[in-house]
Amino acid sequence: MLLILLHANRYNASISSPDASPPVIAIYPGSFDPITLGHLDIIERGSRVFDHVIVAVLRNPDKSPLFTVQERIEQIRRCTPHLSNVEVDSFDGLTVEYARLRNAKVLLRGLRAVSDFEKELQMAHTNQTLWDEIETVFLATSNEYSFLSSSVVKEIAKFGGSVDHLVPQQVALDICRCYTETHPGATPPTATNPTTQVNHHRMDREV
Numbered sequence: 001m002l003l004i005l006l007h008a009n010r011y012n013a014s015i016s017s018p019d020a021s022p023p024v025i026a027i028y029p030g031s032f033d034p035i036t037l038g039h040l041d042i043i044e045r046g047s048r049v050f051d052h053v054i055v056a057v058l059r060n061p062d063k064s065p066l067f068t069v070q071e072r073i074e075q076i077r078r079c080t081p082h083l084s085n086v087e088v089d090s091f092d093g094l095t096v097e098y099a100r101l102r103n104a105k106v107l108l109r110g111l112r113a114v115s116d117f118e119k120e121l122q123m124a125h126t127n128q129t130l131w132d133e134i135e136t137v138f139l140a141t142s143n144e145y146s147f148l149s150s151s152v153v154k155e156i157a158k159f160g161g162s163v164d165h166l167v168p169q170q171v172a173l174d175i176c177r178c179y180t181e182t183h184p185g186a187t188p189p190t191a192t193n194p195t196t197q198v199n200h201h202r203m204d205r206e207v
């Protein structure tokens with residue numbers, strides 16, 4: 001079964017367990033390279049819906065990330081200290097195997113637009129063929145983040161634009177630091193410096 005919760009926060013929807021039942025644990029899997037305000041929105045709202053949310057960063061050897069898995073974990077931890085039922089971890093292999101290992105029967109995903117739906121539905125169905133006890137729950141991304149993705153953030157940073165309004169403050173600093181590490185003396189990407197470019201070397205780093 002697939003469950004789509006629209007704006008769960010506004011209606012205080014909850015699928016937490018009743019007192020005597022085991023806690024409902026949700027895995028929020030993804031690349032998070034880097035975490036955006038859209039991801040954070042889903043994590044915050046997911047934490048209100050479920051007893052425990054595990055944000056799980058995929059170790060994907062096929063991708064060349066901007067940030068290492070450890071850096072991404074730290075970035076997510078730094079922007080979620082106010083969420084006591086949120087844990088950050090990494091995994092490799094199949095998401096459902098990780099979910100089984102963590103005793104979680106819910107996969108949490110954000111839906112930004114109809115264009116996300118086809119891929120997400122395919123993923124949800126695939127996961128259910130791998131483990132029939134897993135349920136995928138979609139939260140509709142808040143309107144203001146409906147355009148936002150990690151790729152958009154990297155694209156803007158690459159061409160020197162400011163990403164301050166798109167990612168948590170610490171992550172924006174990391175992106176700037178990332179740039180200055182490989183271009184010492186240069187001005188990091190900001191809105192006032194639209195022609196600078198973010199480092200490309202980090203894109204090739206090992207996870």
Ligand code: PNS
Nearest residue numbers: 029030031032058093094095096123126
């Ligand atoms: O943030 P992303 O890149 O959209 O996340 C995609 C992710 C990590 C959720 C997805 O690629 C995934 O679950 N990968 C693990 C491999 C797996 O379980 N594949 C089967 C489902 S298609």
